[in-house]
Amino acid sequence: MPLTNISRWILYAVLLLACLPAQARIFTFTAIPDVDETRLIERFTQVAEYLSQQLAIEVRYLPVKSYPAAVTAFRNNQVQLAWFGGLTGVQARRLLPGSKAIAQGEEDQYFKSYFIAHSSTGLTLAEQLPAGIKGMTFSFGSKSSTSGRLMPEFYLRQQFQQTPEQLFSRVGFSGNHSRTIALVQSGAYQLGAVNYKAWEQQLRDGSINPNRVSVIWTTPAYPDYQWTVRGDVDAEWGQGFTEQLTRALLAMKDPALLDAFPRSAFVSASNADYTAILETAKAIGLID
Amino acid sequence: MSTLATNWPRYQLPRSLLGFLGLIAIAVICSLFADISVITRTPWHEFQQMLLGASTPALPPPALLAQAVLQTLAFAVVAVTLSAVAGFILSLMFAHRAVRIFCAVIRAVHELFWGLLVILLLGFHPLTGILAIAIPFSGIFAKVFAEIQEEARQTSPGNSLKQADSFSNFLYARWPLVKPHFSTYTLYRLECGLRSSTILGFIGLPTLGFYLESGFMQGDYSLVAGLLLLLYLLIGSIRYWAKLPLLPIYAVIASLYLWQPLSIEWSLLGNLLVDLTPAPIKQSSLDFLPWLLAIGRQEVLPGVINTLLISQIALAASGILALIFFPLVSQQFTPYWLRLTGHLLLVILRSTPELIIAFILLLLWGPSMLPAIAALAIHNGAIVGHLVGRYSNDIKLRRDAGRGFNRYSYEILPRVYRQFLAFLCYRWEVIIRESAILGLLGVHTLGFYIDNAFESFRLDVAILLIAITALMNIAVDSFSRWFRHRLHLQSSATARTPC
Known part of the structure; x- marks a missing residue:
């Protein structure tokens, strides 16, 4: 019977696939794409070399594009360490119990977002968002960005007791901070919310025209980016590996390496530092 | 008297023409309900940057x-x-x-x-x-x-x-x-x-x-x-x-x-199955129906409506653009060297990711459904134009056939017309699928909500919405089958789909 033959071969193939030995893992990390993606690979490859020296094992950097893809790679053990944003870190640690936030940037302890506006709105820097923003058009950054979406939305809801869709005539998701700035500067959207570091970097680069777009409000401080490691790395790379890794991250002092993030230094962090982010995400309905 | 009346020759619009006019009429009706607006403020700085970039390509x-x-x-x-x-x-x-x-x-x-x-x-x-x-x-x-x-x-x-x-x-x-x-x-x-x-x-x-x-x-x-x-x-x-x-x-x-x-890693398959289980079942609560209704009201209904509005208008606009584009690459109209330019133009229009076209139009017109519609129409119009142009090359005309606009309207268009409609029918599904990726415009299509679900790791919702998209696709597929058969369209040699 030819059919039985075929099914037998399929069975063999499936068994063969299932029995393929898992190869020895190379310690791999990723970073969510955020600021200055174009030189991401180059810069993070240097970070991989640094970690490899410090830990005396092979370390590889896996470039990842989208936020959910970064979280998925972490959960699927394709990467064991990740430089996550506040929200993506919370999502990852919820999906993979046992994983730990181990270090954050000096600046991430008190991160903030800027609300920016096109000059035609006539808005200027103020202590509070003016009621006049109702009915304007507004752009967030990426949907899962802490500084470009989660916290700005949280403060909008807190002040106006409305969802962004109720508050504004149109709400867009530009994809990242640089696009938000370009769209607000061109007046395509009247308002936007961006990561303050991204704004300041572009201000230095000269790609922002202060006559066209300006900061109208700064959010209160909140915790953001952090290094998160899988809970099972000690089992694979030996007792105490997590501590060793944490020490290596905290000891990173070379400005060329720190520029990849860009941060001035790393300090230690724990899951508890991000409880506020988790609660905010729940309040907004991004996490059940 | 009555016999005379029944024998009277009655003019009847060709069915296939009615078909396309019907599509345009639907699009016009849709545009009454669609969210369309144009606000131009100060896009020139960004355009300058783009032109500068275009003149200094880098790799x-x-x-x-x-x-x-x-x-x-x-x-x-x-x-x-x-x-x-x-x-x-x-x-x-x-x-x-x-x-x-x-x-x-x-x-x-x-x-x-x-x-x-x-x-x-x-x-x-x-x-x-x-x-x-x-x-x-x-x-x-x-x-x-x-x-x-x-x-x-x-x-x-x-x-x-x-x-x-x-x-x-x-x-x-x-x-x-x-x-x-x-x-x-x-x-x-x-x-x-x-x-x-x-x-x-x-x-x-x-x-x-x-x-x-x-x-x-x-x-x-x-x-x-x-x-x-x-x-x-x-x-x-x-x-x-x-x-x-x-x-x-x-x-x-x-x-x-x-x-x-x-x-x-087979454990991932387990994860996937857990993720695909609807949230209320996972939490073993009895709120399955309210959960379903909430998604239906908040996401499926607006998603389906917006997707339909955008795709119907984009479909008719693609058709009109294709009728303009195809002579540019047709041997019947354009000499060789000019045709190369036409090919170049159509390659550019159909290969530039819609996301980028939409972004440029968003800078120019501000956020509404318009940039999404235009981006879809440009992309799909260029593809249909390319296919119709190539199809028209096989037509053998008499030596004394008219030239210019006469040739276009009396010789070529009637001969490629059915094929053109067939191509357009194929693009229908594609346009619905592609309206997914234009979330940057703040237009809430089904794809926008699917993307939301992936971003927040709600695979159960994503699969539900994908199933709705699939249902829409099945409906469009059977409608265009019926439409094609009714118009006796031949899906012959070059009748190709879409990408």
Whole structure:
């Protein structure tokens, strides 16, 4: 019977696939794409070399594009360490119990977002968002960005007791901070919310025209980016590996390496530092 | 008196013309309800940057670039070859309703979403890229191959070979008739494959799109310009390097190049199944119905309405654009050197990712459905224009046939018209699927909500919304089948789908 033959071969193939030995893992990390993606690979490859020296094992950097893809790679053990944003870190640690936030940037302890506006709105820097923003058009950054979406939305809801869709005539998701700035500067959207570091970097680069777009409000401080490691790395790379890794991250002092993030230094962090982010995400309905 | 009246010649609009006018009428009605507005403030600075970038194209470092080009080609070649084979097998069973529905479902989902689903299981393995393209393409191949065979069956000498068994009938009577069509279609699909494989870079596979998206997202327009030029070159040159007999050879080489040991972790399959379980069932509460109703009210209903509004208007606009575009690349109208320019224009319009077109239009017009509609219309109009132009080349005109506009309206248009409508019907599904990726405009299509669900790891919601999209696709598919049969459209030689 030819059919039985075929099914037998399929069975063999499936068994063969299932029995393929898992190869020895190379310690791999990723970073969510955020600021200055174009030189991401180059810069993070240097970070991989640094970690490899410090830990005396092979370390590889896996470039990842989208936020959910970064979280998925972490959960699927394709990467064991990740430089996550506040929200993506919370999502990852919820999906993979046992994983730990181990270090954050000096600046991430008190991160903030800027609300920016096109000059035609006539808005200027103020202590509070003016009621006049109702009915304007507004752009967030990426949907899962802490500084470009989660916290700005949280403060909008807190002040106006409305969802962004109720508050504004149109709400867009530009994809990242640089696009938000370009769209607000061109007046395509009247308002936007961006990561303050991204704004300041572009201000230095000269790609922002202060006559066209300006900061109208700064959010209160909140915790953001952090290094998160899988809970099972000690089992694979030996007792105490997590501590060793944490020490290596905290000891990173070379400005060329720190520029990849860009941060001035790393300090230690724990899951508890991000409880506020988790609660905010729940309040907004991004996490059940 | 009465006999006279019944014998009176009555003028009747041709049915097919009515069909297209009907589509336009629907689009006009839709545009009354669509959210369309134009607000231009100060886009010129950004346009200046774009022009500056276009005049100083740049590329990533050679090693990375070489890898990106090879990966883009390899994914496309392997995926198109696999899906041509799978699509052919499926097309033989296309008489079964279940097979047709299966194919409509797998092609209803955008490559990017297939990519995100497969990543969950396989991670960033090359197989992820191959499957993300090959799964929807198999559905498309199956449909087109089935229609080509249907045409052949009506004309085939096999009808006089009734005694022969079905296999011999196929081999001797039908295969010779359909083979050239299969071959041209497969090569056309390769172009679509290259585009899809580029787009997969947007979610992190190491193709050209990876760097294209980085450049675009950072406003590095020199990089964008360089990579787009390269993409145009790859797509424009397909006819010189791609031949059907070479395709399997390319596919083998590409598979060897892409090959990486695959170790599936079966625990991931468990994760996936848990993720796909609807939230209320997971929490074993009894709120399944309220959960379903809430999604229905907040996401499905607005999603379906917006998707329909956008796609109906974009469909009619694509048709009008295609009628304008096709003479640019048709031998019937345009001399060789000018036609090259026309080809260049259409390659640019159909290969520039819609995301980028939409962004430019968003800068110009501000957020509304308009940039989304225009981006879809430009992309699809250029594809239909290209296909109709190529089809028109086969028409043999009399020596004394009219020239210019007379030739266009009295000689060529009536002869390509049905074909044009057939192409347009094919694009319908595609437009619905592609409206998914324009979330940056703040337009809440079904795709926008699917993307939301992926971003917040609500796979249960994502699958539900994908199922709704698939249902819409099945409806559109059967409607366009009915429409085509009613208009007696021939889906012959060049009647090809979409990508």
